[in-house]
Amino acid sequence: MNINELIEARSEVKTSMESLTSSLKDLQASKDNLDYQLIGALEAQGLSRTANKEASVSINTSTVPDVVDWDAFYESISKPFNHNLKEEKRNYG
Numbered sequence: 001m002n003i004n005e006l007i008e009a010r011s012e013v014k015t016s017m018e019s020l021t022s023s024l025k026d027l028q029a030s031k032d033n034l035d036y037q038l039i040g041a042l043e044a045q046g047l048s049r050t051a052n053k054e055a056s057v058s059i060n061t062s063t064v065p066d067v068v069d070w071d072a073f074y075e076s077i078s079k080p081f082n083h084n085l086k087e088e089k090r091n092y093g
Contacts, residue, residue, distance in 0.1 A: 001009065038057055042050065049058035067073045 039059055042048065042057065042059055049056065051057065
């Protein structure tokens, strides 16, 4: 291949990649919409999990901490009995 052919081939691949990325975004939006509908249907029936022959579905919730006062937080995890809350990296080299 000469340089012009390589540039054209690369351009075609890049265009294909952009098309796939766009399709992936559309599919993700559809999946998110279906997830929203599934959660609503499960909650309406009082279920937290169900399955069919294709897949299983479950609702998982988690609590995410939100630090308001970082100084107070750091002070509390710096106390000796809270060292498991603070990640410390040591380099022995």
